[in-house]
Amino acid sequence: MSEHSGGFSPTSTFSALAPKLREISKSACSIQLQRAVSEAVHCIGFKYFVFASSISAEENTKFYPTIHTLPANVVDALVSRGLYRSNPVLTRLRQSNDAVVVSMNVADPNPVIAEVSKLLAPLGIVGAALVPVLSATENLSVIGGYSCDRVPPPGTVSSLRLIGTATSLRLLELCDLPEPPTLTEKQATILQWAAAGKSNGDIAEIVGLTRRNCEYHMGEILRKLGVATRGQAIAALMAGRVQSPISAASREK
Structure with missing residues (x-):
């Protein structure tokens, strides 16, 4: 130009x-x-x-x-x-x-x-x-x-x-477009830490869970988002295709 x-x-x-x-x-x-x-x-x-x-x-x-x-x-x-x-x-x-x-x-x-x-x-x-x-x-x-x-x-x-x-x-x-899948507040927190590069062990310690519970929540995140990998879940988060209870409430106000 x-x-x-x-x-x-x-x-x-x-x-x-x-x-x-x-x-x-x-x-x-x-x-x-x-x-x-x-x-x-x-x-x-x-x-x-x-x-x-x-x-x-x-x-x-x-x-x-x-x-x-x-x-x-x-x-x-x-x-x-x-x-x-x-x-x-x-x-x-x-x-x-x-x-x-x-x-x-x-x-x-x-x-x-x-x-x-x-x-x-x-x-x-x-x-x-x-x-x-x-x-x-x-x-x-x-x-x-x-x-x-x-x-x-x-x-x-x-x-x-x-x-x-x-x-x-x-x-x-x-x-x-269909409503984005809603994660629980804990799941949204876990996914945000995953996007920051933290491992499941790191996240478990940060949010006060056992590693096994953290891995369970990560599995639920993948299921809700309809993706196969942690990287795909992070990509969905970065693209704005994920909704948490907090974001849903703020949008309704």
Whole structure:
């Protein structure tokens, strides 16, 4: 991808973006997906992104982004202050279904944009592009890219739309995947120590089991995950295909 002042290429070539899109399409879980989308938006010159899989077509409705790299406290402030709900940029997206490029200028006469700009200013954000994308829901799906270099040029929008569409489709596929097998808290701990390179003897001593009990639990882990070897179980853990009671509870909140 050719260099361009301010960190942007006029239009990111598909050959440069294609590997990033493939990573999005191969993401095995939401954590991997967020990482892949982050790398893709960095590829076209953005520092942060926000993706919302479902925004009501009706104005003045509250929503929370599906995945994002903006700090959680910033997103929470945007939501709690109603700055997503009454945002004129979202109003325009709903009405035109076309991309909007925004300058984060704190002197903006619109009070909502000015307040958003103040929240984003500590992050060094000076410009943003918000793009509606092919949606996996009946409502509007939107991806937003935030730049710390300058206001994004129009040529960036088409690449951002590709990233958003790939993200929307992968989220739909992830929702259709079967639930990952759930390990007990002890089994999850054993597998995590195994992933850290510890032997069954080491793990038994760490978690307070006999070696035989540890080996029994490891056998149960292999059975639950449907794999034949310890290495395959570790690979499943690293790929996000394993669920523990703690992770399941946090996801339900």
